[in-house]
Amino acid sequence: MESSMERLSRVGVELTLRVAQRRQEADGVVSLTLQALDTESLPGWDAGSHIDVVVGDGTTRQYSLCGDPTRHDSWRIAVLREESGRGGSRWVHDTVREGDSLRVRGPRNHFRLEPAPRYLFIGGGIGVTPLLPMIAAAEAAGAEWRLAYGGRSSSSMAFLTELECFGERVVFYPHNETGKLDLDRLLATPSRDTLVYCCGPEALLEAVEQKTGHWPAGSLHVERFSARSDTAVAVESDHAFEVELSRSGTVVQVPADRTVLSVLEEVDADVVSSCAEGTCGSCETIVLAGRPDHRDSVLTDAERAAGDRMMVCVSRCLGSRLVLDL
Structure with missing residues (x-):
C-alpha cells in the first residue's frame, strides 16, 4: 500500500506563490521566479522535477523547474x-506579471538524473529547461557531460548566457545557422558508461x-509534455472492463x-489527476492484478513490462478486469 510520504512525493503539494521576477529569456520565452507568500521555505526538489501551474481557465500546465535546487526560497x-x-x-505571457499570485502543485519527478560517470544531454528549444539543473548536478558529482542544444535561431534559444560559460562542453545548433542537431554524429557510438537525457x-x-536503438538498454531517458505519437489507439479497438x-x-x-479516471472520479476514489493526457504522472496508480494497456508517455519500457502501475487518465485494460490499490 502506498504510504502518505510516497503519495506526497508523487502528487506534490498545492501552494499559492508570488511571481517575484519575470524575465524575457528569448523570443517567445519568459521565465518566472516564484516565491512563497510567507517566509516559509518551499518544498525541496531535484533535477528533472516539474510543477503544475493552474492557468486562467482553471486547468493545469506542466513546467520544468530550471533554477537552483539548493535554493529553498524560490522556484524558476x-x-x-x-x-x-x-x-x-x-x-x-499576456496576463501574468510580477507581484501576481499563481496556484501551483508539485514538485514531481519522472525524469530523475541517475548516477553515471558521463552524460550526454540533448535539448530542443524549451526542452533545455530540465537539463539546466541536471548539468549543475553532474558538475557537483564530478561527472563528465556534454550538451547539444538546438533551436530555431539564437534569438529563440533561452539561457544562452548561462550555458556559454561552460565553453566547449556546450554546442549550440541554431537551425537557421547550422542546421538541425547532428544526431548521427552525437549518437553514432554507444557508450556503456554514458546516460543520454x-x-x-x-x-x-x-x-x-x-x-x-543500438545503445545499451536503459541508456536513454526522455521527458515529454505532450503525448507520444505511438500511444494513439483506435477507439473501435477499445472494450469495456471492470x-x-x-x-x-x-x-x-x-x-x-470512457476513461478509468472518469469512472473513478464518479465514485470519489482517492486519485489525483492533472494533465489527463498521460504525461504528468500525477494519476499513477498501483496495479495489484490484471494487465494494464499502457498508453501514457511517462513510464519506461521496463516499468510498462512490470505491469504494477498505470496512468488511469489514459491507460486501459488488456483483459476484462483490473484490481487497483485504491
Whole structure:
C-alpha cells in the first residue's frame, strides 16, 4: 500500500506563490521566479522535477523547474509562447506579471538524473529547461557531460548566457545557422558508461529514440509534455472492463468510450489527476492484478513490462478486469 510520504512525493503539494521576477529569456520565452507568500521555505526538489501551474481557465500546465535546487526560497520556470496550443502559455505571457499570485502543485519527478560517470544531454528549444539543473548536478558529482542544444535561431534559444560559460562542453545548433542537431554524429557510438537525457519537441524525441536503438538498454531517458505519437489507439479497438478498488472492495464498470479516471472520479476514489493526457504522472496508480494497456508517455519500457502501475487518465485494460490499490 502506498504510504502518505510516497503519495506526497508523487502528487506534490498545492501552494499559492508570488511571481517575484519575470524575465524575457528569448523570443517567445519568459521565465518566472516564484516565491512563497510567507517566509516559509518551499518544498525541496531535484533535477528533472516539474510543477503544475493552474492557468486562467482553471486547468493545469506542466513546467520544468530550471533554477537552483539548493535554493529553498524560490522556484524558476520558463514558458514558451505557443500560439497553436491550448491557451495556457498565452495566458502566462499576456496576463501574468510580477507581484501576481499563481496556484501551483508539485514538485514531481519522472525524469530523475541517475548516477553515471558521463552524460550526454540533448535539448530542443524549451526542452533545455530540465537539463539546466541536471548539468549543475553532474558538475557537483564530478561527472563528465556534454550538451547539444538546438533551436530555431539564437534569438529563440533561452539561457544562452548561462550555458556559454561552460565553453566547449556546450554546442549550440541554431537551425537557421547550422542546421538541425547532428544526431548521427552525437549518437553514432554507444557508450556503456554514458546516460543520454533528452527533452524537446516530439520529433526530436522520436529521432533520438530511433538513433539510440543500438545503445545499451536503459541508456536513454526522455521527458515529454505532450503525448507520444505511438500511444494513439483506435477507439473501435477499445472494450469495456471492470475495475476493483481493493481498499473498499468497490467494483466499477469502465465502458469502452470512457476513461478509468472518469469512472473513478464518479465514485470519489482517492486519485489525483492533472494533465489527463498521460504525461504528468500525477494519476499513477498501483496495479495489484490484471494487465494494464499502457498508453501514457511517462513510464519506461521496463516499468510498462512490470505491469504494477498505470496512468488511469489514459491507460486501459488488456483483459476484462483490473484490481487497483485504491
